[in-house]
Amino acid sequence: MSRLQMTVNGQEVDINVDDSRYLSQVLRDDLRMTGTKIGCNEAECGICTVLVDGTPVVSCVYPALKANGRRIETIEGLDQHGELHPLQQAFLDHGAVQCGICTPGVIMTAKGLLDQKSAVGETVTEADIKSALKDSYCRCTGYQSIINAILQASGQNVAPYIPATQAAGQTVGQPRPNPNSLAKITGKARFTDDYNFPGMLYARTKRAGIPHGRILSINTAAARKLAGVHAVLTHADIPGRNLHGVVVADWPVLCADKVRYVGDAVAIVAADTPEIAEAALELIEVDYQVLPIVSDVIAALRPNSTLVHETHAEGNLLKHIKVRKGDLNAGFAAADVVVDQTYRTPTTEHLFLEPECSIGVPAGYNPTKFGGNCDLLAVRGERAKHDKTTIYVGSQIPYTDRDQAAAALGVPPDRVRVVATLMGGGFGGKEDIVGQIHAALLAEACKRPVKMLYTRQESLMVHPKRHATIIRIRTGATSEGKLTAVEATLYGDGGAYASLSDKVLTRATTHATGPYDVPHVNVDCFAVFTNNVPCGAFRGFGVTQSCFAVESNMDMLAEKLGLDPVEFRRMNALDVGSVTATGQILRESAGLNECIDKVDFDMRGQNFRWTWDEGHLRYAWGLAVGYKNTGLGGGAPDKATAEVEVWLDRQKGPQAEVRISSAELGQGLPGVLAACVGEELGLPAEQVNVLLGDTDFCPDGGPTTASRQSYVSGNAARLAARAVAAKLAPLAAGFLGCDAATLEFIDGEIIAGEESVSVAEVLTLAEASATSTVAQYEYWAPKTEPLGSGGDMHFAFGFCAQAVLCEIDMRTAEVNVRQVIAAHDVGRALNPLTLEGQIEGGIVMCIGYALTEHYIQEQGEPWTNVMARYKTPSIVHAPKIISHIVEHNTADGPFGAKGVGELPSIPTSPAITNAIYRATGVRVRSLPVDQDELLKAIRTSATEVELAWGDRDPIPTIKFGGER
Amino acid sequence: MTSFCTNYHSPVSVEEAIELLRHYDGDARVVGGGTDLLVEMRRGLRRPVMAMIDATRIADCKIISRSDDCVLIGCGVTHTEIINNATIKKFGTCLAEGCGVIGGPQVRNVGTLAGNVAHALPAGDGTMGFLALAGEIEIAGVNGVRWIPARDSFAGPGRSVIDRHREILTRLRFRAAVIGEGSAFHRVMRPQGLCLPIISMAVSLRLDGASISAATISMGPVGPTPHIADAAMKSLVGDPPSAEKFSEAAEIALQNVTLRGSKYRATTEYRAQMIRTYLPLILARAAERAAASRHLAEGVAS
């Protein structure tokens, strides 16, 4: 122990610390200043940045004693006496905050820059910002809003970038910061790891560490004896069902007989400190009979292959998905040109910057027994009681978590409560169970709260990824340019467990013609079990993969036909009246042509050229389009229930609260729900509180997936608000002496013609007459039909077009995206500010898919085992984004809206490879683009590249319809 | 792994540091900014030590000074301090350029040149710039103090002749560029998940009249330790700078190394191609700077 004296945000700190402590630990754990966040503990992500004597440092590898005598600044010290710092204000105004986990680090890094520049009297430029924030990652925003916000904060006049939209209503369509952004920019926002409970223990998980093996014995005796260890649990200690799974329960909570991938959990430990828990893991002995590994999707389906799940009826075939339309032979007979190509896409990682964390609290937990109070009381009032097993977790599907945890605990679902905490990004990667059940089991075993925080390295190894695919696709068209047929076969690597493979790869299959009217279609997809890390949901949900293949073929066909690629797409674009590959007739809201027109017009602005040279740099445009369903579809019941309550607060006037268990990943759901409710009740969105994700206090909003929340939960909220309005209407009508049906709710007033009464007044009447002002609404989305039935597989689709301007260094084959012009048909922009954030973030994520990201596994062992080995786009890669919002209203969506969350992450990668082709004559068939291979191709005048970065073997030859 | 040491010491003099190193008798480790060492500890690649001896609070260790014809850099000097320093930018341009590409600002604000050299990676960027300036390092230990050429300090990838458990790199120095000398640095990376360069190179050269009279070329990774391309350097001397000469030098450099492909980083061919492309370019840039320094000295606008 040594004495550490420093100032933190101007306050003297004088404490004794362990010599072996990092500054981040002192701040977060010893001083309980949790505004500084942890994303990697590897000096990679930058979110732990604080200022030491005015300069930014990453606190996670900064020895605390280095701070002795220094001046530390953290996010908590930025706002003074309730006055926001200009950076904080600018981040709010520009919507530069989404999930918010990166925000403290990004803002502090920016503060270092602004302070330094203002000290020498220099203006801040975009180049300065890019250089200062080079290692400050944000996975959500795409950086454009961050750059603009910093410019604004430096005193320059930069307006938030918000594309034009149709006329706004009272609240709907108004650009407004996400309601939780204020907490995120001040460091007050709390993510799961920021919660602490008196008496809390720390948990770690013993992982298989091998991709495939039979468990011969597990010995936990030594671990149990370690001082400070409270519990070591194995499969034998699970009171209920030892399986979980979002679609199929095939994933052991704790493995009993077999491990199927390196991240499989074998035992869990709770101890006084994370270090003791970690040490206990080393003492657990597990004997395995090592089994042969299945790691190749094609070999996995051969008859003699080792089986991942011996009891699965179809061996390693997780699912065979088929799309059939028309007569394929007739389609190709009618084609004058055909392109037949095989593509490969990589396994990719969400890299949400907040690693998974769950806290389990046992039923009957009494904090005073451990000499303290729950700090949660301040946050959630009476809701903070723990009369049942409670799990605090940032999860995309709270109700499913609850049911799965209850099953494992062997109790009815209503004996478990899931409280959704803020989530530091999800992108589909927080749908499956990871630590939730483990934390609950340990909490009940120890009768103490237990925190299960994953390290970044563990997160990389454990949670499901985006499916790697191999896609062969043959596209035929007439010489006039009409598509006649598409045949495709996809192999998707599902990894060791089912997760959401079925759903994801169904989407890849049904969207495998692209958003085009194709009369004859035959698509087969094989979802395959292997001993790789499981794959599940990831923004784009399979469509990102097939779009790469579809849109590459489209450009090749256009070239063969001698047609302009934009014109060729226009000729075949889905529109109202078209029939999709699954036989669905589009009856409304298909704005693809308008998207194409908008992008084309901008792209062909002044002095348009497809490609040109500037010194050794070559520039080229590339374009691609995409579409994506909104909602679960395929006949799955798709519903959400919301509860809305209105009351009169004597100081603040009428207040509403909407409660629904849907998840906020940073995408801006609270703002959307507040707008929907405010619009119906005629209240400003600021007066609508949003309570999300508490299975005891919020009805089920269904899973936060499939870009469905604005539509489904938005409708539930809107209709629940309307139900409350219907309760107020008779009172208002009585007061005004008019017919309740004619009333309008506008600006805090209830209006009938010339007459009006304030909502506040009516609420007073309601109180006096004991009229209920709370209502629930269970909203059922329009019914859909299963794949193969030819009916409406989905109730809505979003459409988009994107053009990218790529810069290729012809000496190194380094590729950069300089500009993106995008247009997205979202039905209706409910909140243009957060909507634009989704678009920009999605595009940059898809740039990563094209250029930087590959989760590499070698024989079931992740090579990508540290964050340093997985690079997502940094601010340096951020292009200028010009965005158009197209609003072809839907009839049933809330105020005409449909989904947008995934859409922007779909066509960017083929747009990039189409640009690369135009620039170099080289067709890239695998992602992410490898500059080494690309340069070789350029120098040898080859016409294609087959190996991506991280690939070792050529793309296998696959037969249409598979081997069988 | 969160533990990295039992005792953390921040000595304020070289004598105190050496006394501590003597005391711990090998169970200590010198730390600079910790941006290499502590990341390795965090990742469990290195065991915790009994004592960490922080070299960045030693008196005068933050100083960059010019004495006689030398530029001296203390072991506490960070990359940020180097790239903002007018003396280094002018008299050791390639060093400032090399340090300028390291990490992001958070790492440059803490990481030191001493740490970069002592870490002894085959292609540390600051190291590469320093080597092209024929830099020397001062090593202090229980047995006294010695200056050695930095190029002689590498014993293998990550292995240094400095015994980092018992010795401390106290200062670095290089001969300041004189009129007619210029230097340049370049590095090629890839955007994917690998923080190590495909190739990092630095050069410095001197012009006497119209001809090159001396040249130094450093590059890595082309072997287990940073490489000085002696043959290529010799080939340049005596001739005027020209594109052909520089390309020839690149070929000679290539003939004298055995390039290897490294997994997920670069193939041999790509590495070779990058040397062929960029070595001539930075030689040309260094020559231009050398010429410009003369013009400046003669008061001619350049």
Ligand SMILES: Cc1cc2nc3c(=O)[nH]c(=O)nc-3n(C[C@H](O)[C@H](O)[C@H](O)COP(=O)(O)OP(=O)(O)OC[C@H]3O[C@@H](n4cnc5c(N)ncnc54)[C@H](O)[C@@H]3O)c2cc1C
């Ligand atoms: C995100 C990130 C990006 C990075 N990018 C780059 C990059 O682009 N290029 C690059 O070259 N490096 C890079 N690095 C590595 C690192 O930052 C640099 O090598 C830095 O210069 C190391 O200096 P340090 O003071 O932090 O060294 P430390 O980590 O403190 O020490 C490194 C080694 O040197 C020894 N040592 C340090 N100081 C002394 C001394 N005075 N006497 C004796 N031994 C000593 C230590 O014992 C240790 O073995 C990066 C690191 C991170 C975390």
Ligand code: FES
């Ligand atoms: S850089 Fe410190 S947590 Fe990521």
Ligand code: FES
């Ligand atoms: S807002 Fe930046 S990571 Fe989520």
